[in-house]
Amino acid sequence: MLSTQAKHPYILLMRHLFPLTGIVLLCCAALTLHAQERVLRIDPNTARGGTSSKVYEDVQYIPLETTKESLFGKINTMEVTEKYFIISDETTNAILIFEKNGKFHAKMAGGKMAQYGWPGSIGGMTVDREKNTIVYYQFNKSLRIICDFDGKELKREKLDSKYIIAYNTRFKDGKVLSHNFVSRDKKDTIMHEFEVYKDTIRTNQFLPIHLHKALISTDFFYSQGIVQLTPTNSKEYVYYNKVYSDVIHRISSDTATVAFKVVYPMSMTLPPGFGTDTTLDNKRIEFLQKNKNTIYGAGYITDVKNILLFRLLSYDMWNDTNNSFAYNLQSNTLFCMEKITSDSSTYFLPVATSTGWSRGGFHCVQDDYCYVSHPSNVMFNAYEANKAARKVVYPPALQQYFSKGKSSDNPVIVMFKFKDKF
Known part of the structure; x- marks a missing residue:
């Protein structure tokens, strides 16, 4: 005999409606997520240019002091604090600290020579502005090392991680996002490309990967710059474009969502399934070499005001030519940074x-x-x-740099601000 509750027509109706309601809600959620994904149509060949005075509100040049101790190769990552430029350099396997006027302040050396896989190699660096400390990670060891702004080591800690830590960024809430190098394994194990840490404790993981479906190491050859996490102006999220993917994720300490889907001209677009089809293993690099203008990703993605900054990568663009862009998200206008020519406002310097x-x-x-x-x-x-070609009057810092320096000196930092409308 049925219970009184089961016989009631309203109860029977609800039993049929609840599953349907759930399906509707799921569909709505999917539509909402899809609606948040913005399509960017990017054609490098139609990107605009201009002059520095029309595009930039302010440009400043800061030569970095060159001494025997401070000499380094190139800036791989950099953090800017109220008083310092804090720089990591893979070629000398060191973290260097310069004052905001370019004067050398301190240095932390990670080991003899930076070779991936060496226990002493620096794999990532973040700065805790509240505690005035620098946190860096040793490649392959899941080791977290804390130093002060004078280069003095304060603490070493083990991280709760099985990954090879490659790149890191610190969010405004104090949590740290680590991008981890994941390569193929025979085991059907799920790992994640990203981990979030509060101090040494993992609080979140994003973008799971089945290891037996991951890319093999040889297919990463041209991916440098794709995984680089570049802090955005808000310090609340970073952008990430997985190599061979047309999707750009926005990753915070709490979520990883699709921010943009990028559409390139057909002649520059990868074939469908290029990054997932295992029959293409060991053939991807050969394809890119033969199809030199095919874009396989965007790297160094960041934003400021309403502008999305990034670099595009193809075999042709590997040689540092016409591959840096500014996309105005309000006007949907694409600018090529190489086409913004220097003028008297920037002393005709790059x-x-x-x-x-x-x-x-x-x-x-x-x-x-x-x-x-x-x-x-x-x-x-x-x-x-x-x-x-012309007579240029340089500011004092540049005048001294050009009169007393040489072409083998440390790099020069350029800081610039876009105009609100350009």
């Missing part, structure tokens, strides 16, 4: 062109300023070209 970046990119964004750098040989080449 600003944000990628020539000489050696596959580097936008280092960071802080207080609406973007930070890049140029090797001294690039700066001195521009200086010599100016001498031959």
Whole structure:
């Protein structure tokens, strides 16, 4: 005999409606997520240019002091604090601290030579602005090392991680996001590309991968710059474009969502399934070499104001030419940074062109300023070209740099701010 509750027509109706309601809610949630995903149509060949005075509100050049102790190769990652530029350099396997006027302050050496897999190699660096400490990680050891702004080591701690930690960024809430190198394994084990830490304790994981379906190591050859996490102006999230994917994720300490789907011209687009089809193993690099203008990803992605900054990568773009872009998210206008020509407002010196970046990119964004750098040989080449073509009056710091420095000196940091409308 049925219970009185089961016989009631309203109860019977609800039993049929609840599953349907759940399906509707799930569909709505999916539609909401899809609606948040914005499509960016990017054609590098139609990107605009301009002059520095029309695009930049302010540009400043800071030569970094060169001494025997402070000499380094290139800026791989950089953090800007109230008093310091804090720089990590893979070539010398060191973290260097310079005052905001470029004067050398301190240095932390990670080991003899930075080779991936060496226990002493520095794999990532973040700065805790509240505690005035630098936290860096040793590649392959899941070791967290804390130093002060004078380069003095304060503590060493083990992380709760099985990964090879490659890149890190600290969010505004104090949590740290680690991007981890994941390569194929025969085991059908699920691991994650990203972990979030509060001190040494893991609080979150994002973007799971079945190891037996992961890319093999040889297919990562041209992916440098893709995984680089570049802090955004808000310090609340970073962008990530997985190699061979047309999706850009926005990752915070709590969530990982799809922010953009990028559509390139058909002639520059990868074939469907290029990053997931296992029959293409060991064939991807050969394809990119034969199809030199095919774009396989975007790297060094960051934002400031309403502008999305990034670098595009293809075999042709590997040589640092016309691959850095600014996308105005309000006007849907694409600018090529190499097409923004220097003028008298920038002393006819390079600003944000990628020539000489050696596959580097936008280092960071802080207080609406973007930070890049140029090797001294690039700066001195521009200086010599100016001498031959025009009379330029440089500010005191640059005048001293050009009169007493040389092309083998440390890089020059360039900080610039976009105009609100350009």
